[in-house]
Amino acid sequence: MRRSQRSWLAIALALAIIATVLCRVAYAAEFDDEDEDDDYYTPPPAPSSGLGSLFSSFFPPPAAGGASPGTPGSGQSGRIGMFATAVAQDWRFDAVAVSVLIVYGVVWWLGRGKNSTFATEWLRTTHSVWSLNFAEIGDGKAHTLMVESDREFLFWASGRKSVVSVLGRLKLLPRHDVVLGFIYNWLFPAYDTLELTVELPKDTGDDFVFSIMSNKLAAKANERFDMTFPRTRTHPTINPATHTLQTESSEYSDLILKDESVKEFFKLMDTKDGPGGLWLEELTLSDVPKIRPVDTEAFDSFKPTLTAVFRLPPSLASGPAKTEDGESDRRMCIKQIEFVLDCVDKWSNEGRGPLLLNDTKSKVKKARDAAFQDIAKKTEEKRKEEQYKSKADLKKAEEERLAQLPLEERRKAERKLAEKERERELKKQRKKGVSRVVM
Structure with a gap:
């Protein structure tokens, strides 16, 4: 134990x-x-x-x-x-209190075990894809899957062409918590999900924003900074009844969605409904962050990132597949990982560099320059505001100090301050080219 x-x-x-x-x-x-x-x-x-x-x-x-x-x-x-x-x-109270705690403990024990089985089965199912595509898996200490909590597990991989690193996060249902599980199911539908964050190297592929989201998620993403660049479009591969396609140019849509392996993934999603009717919640490939950067340095230093959120089949909590439906669920888990890697390869042109037309690139660059200037302007405004506030605080502190001095010393100090102020004004006038100053 x-x-x-x-x-x-x-x-x-x-x-x-x-x-x-x-x-x-x-x-x-x-x-x-x-x-x-x-x-x-x-x-x-x-x-x-x-x-x-x-x-x-x-x-x-x-x-x-x-x-x-x-x-x-x-x-x-x-x-x-x-x-x-x-x-x-009143011995009945003893029985009720102890029984409730025992039942809660048993449910916690079984639910925690199911989540652990779920994560282990997901890793066992997808391990062949990870080991085939990445040189390093896990934290380097024989811990391939890291436990974050009773319902969250982390996975990390690195060592692949056109990829810096992959961080996977399994977010599972609170099967171990009766109260929290009831609240989840009562307030909103909840599912077991896999979130993959793929950090991409700069200058390897083209800069653009491409996103496929569930309609419900797309309706909530309007305030994201990265979603201010693309606009909603349509494509034969994407079903508008379930997902929303947003991109800066139709050229990006064709670049990724015309790939045969990507088409196969979307066809597979149409033939087998996922949890709640969906397998894919989000796929976003972006060279700008989700949250507006605080300064131009943060804007320039951001690396292109691919973020994917998938729903996972509940059958993984039962361990190895014993039915045809279970085998189908596990094939979908493998296809999800392959789909993400296919999108990365299309972005980097199989590691050979950008593919987009110069006209499209210039439009994207113009949009990024405008965003850069806007961030720089607001950063400068904030700096001036803080500087003005700092000067005002210093002036107030100096006035309070002078007010505490004797009358003669205060007048002497005020004359010195007035002389310094006149000297500053003279310097400003000379910089503007004014030769005569009225005293």
């Missing part, structure tokens, strides 16, 4: 005991309030087993014939006696 699992079970047991104690205290207080006017008290028989026996050993009821708890001279608190009574009589 892992240390984290042992810790969780220890915490669950502690919570069960705490919950039981709190229930007993609350119940005992209510019982005590109801019987506080009784003149006589007859203790119940002590329980022979269970939590009631445990607590009765710490808080024993008074002996038969003794003074009633809570009465003068009894020497024993009525609340303690009632607590023992509650423990003896």
Whole structure:
């Protein structure tokens, strides 16, 4: 048993005991309030087993014939006696509290195991594609799949032509959490997804923005910085009922979507519905970031990136495929990876460099230059605003300092400041070519 699992079970047991104690205290207080006017008290028989026996050993009821708890001279608190009574009589609370925690723990255990099986099966299914195309897989320490949390797993690969690195993130359903899983299913449809972020080398392919998104996601992406460059277009390969195509030129669409392997992927998606009716949520190839850069340096240093988000088949949580549908799901997982690599190869022209026409390139460059100038302008405005604010703060601090000086010293300091101000004005006038200054 892992240390984290042992810790969780220890915490669950502690919570069960705490919950039981709190229930007993609350119940005992209510019982005590109801019987506080009784003149006589007859203790119940002590329980022979269970939590009631445990607590009765710490808080024993008074002996038969003794003074009633809570009465003068009894020497024993009525609340303690009632607590023992509650423990003896209301054992059902013990069973309910412990049962709920046990059920929650079992569900957590099974759900966590299913997510682990899901991630392992995905890696086993796609490992041949990764090992065939990349020289390095994982973190270099025999950890091919890294655990981020109970529902998130990371994958990393590098060492391929026209690719700097690939970061994969498996985001799975919260199968281990009953409450969170219920909220997910109730508020919005949720699916197991794979997000691939492929960092591409600069100057290897053409600069442009090309995106295929689900219609629902495209409606929310209007405020993204990279989506301000392309416009919506149509293409025979893309089904407008499910996906939206956005690109800066139809030349980009033809460059990628006319490839036979890419066409095959979209045909496969049409023949077999994915989770919620979709397999592909997003494919975006862009030379500009999603979020507006804070300065021109961040804009220039951004590397071209391909981002892909796929929905994964739930059957992966059951382990190796045992049916034809399961085999079909695993073929789709392989096709998803191959589809991304095909798009990278088309972007880089199989590593031979850009393909686009000069006219298209000049239009893209013009759009990038305009964006660069706009960012530079706003950066300069922000710098001047901060500079003005800094000068205003310094001036205010100087005025406060002068106000605290004696009258003679303050006048002397003000004359010096006035002379410095006149000298600055003279320098400005000389720069503008003005030879005569009115004093």
